[in-house]
Amino acid sequence: MELHSIIRYTLFLAFMSGLLLENLVGAASYTVGDAEGWTYGLDYQRWAQKYNFTVGDALLFSYIRGQHDVYRVVEDTFRSCDVSSGVVSSYDSGNDVVNLTRAAKYWFLCNVKGHCRGGMRFGITVARASPSPSGGGDGESPFPTSPPPPLPGNTGASVARTTWWLVVIGLWFVINYLGVD
Ligand SMILES: [Cu+2]
Numbered sequence: 001m002e003l004h005s006i007i008r009y010t011l012f013l014a015f016m017s018g019l020l021l022e023n024l025v026g027a028a029s030y031t032v033g034d035a036e037g038w039t040y041g042l043d044y045q046r047w048a049q050k051y052n053f054t055v056g057d058a059l060l061f062s063y064i065r066g067q068h069d070v071y072r073v074v075e076d077t078f079r080s081c082d083v084s085s086g087v088v089s090s091y092d093s094g095n096d097v098v099n100l101t102r103a104a105k106y107w108f109l110c111n112v113k114g115h116c117r118g119g120m121r122f123g124i125t126v127a128r129a130s131p132s133p134s135g136g137g138d139g140e141s142p143f144p145t146s147p148p149p150p151l152p153g154n155t156g157a158s159v160a161r162t163t164w165w166l167v168v169i170g171l172w173f174v175i176n177y178l179g180v181d
Contacts, residue, residue, distance in 0.1 A: 065094030
């Protein structure tokens with residue numbers, strides 16, 4: 001097989017495996033607040049309601065380090081905005097990724113004075129990933145879950161995933177149209 005064919009074949013495989021991952025796993029990462037990021041003045045509970053979160057997804061909190069922080073807390077702490085107890089984990093890098101690894105409720109707030117009560121807090125319910133044909137059977141609900149279709153304009157789509165597609169498509173064009181023969 002000549003080089004050209006090998007490259008094309010590899011790209012084809014990459015493309016198909018990307019499709020498979022997209023459809024079977026469907027893991028996404030969501031930038032909290034979308035383009036606005038994690039900042040004062042947004043209603044994050046409203047933001048959170050736009051999306052359906054699934055195990056395997058991730059949240060990205062993007063903000064200027066020092067201006068905000070991220071506390072994952074229990075529900076009581078979420079409601080009281082008092083982090084003297086009930087803190088699960090905290091982050092302050094300004095570029096904090098939180099992997100949603102369990103089907104559970106997750107509660108987040110910013111602990112900078114006044115920010116939590118001012119709207120920098122939200123709770124989400126992370127659903128189990130859709131059962132795979134081969135797996136499943138973890139002893140929970142026997143009913144198949146059919147997640148609602150994603151909202152149009154899901155701007156929380158993963159940066160990583162987008163990059164992946166850009167690379168694959170870019171390479172495809174390079175190979176096909178710029179004449180790597
Ligand atoms: Cu804040």
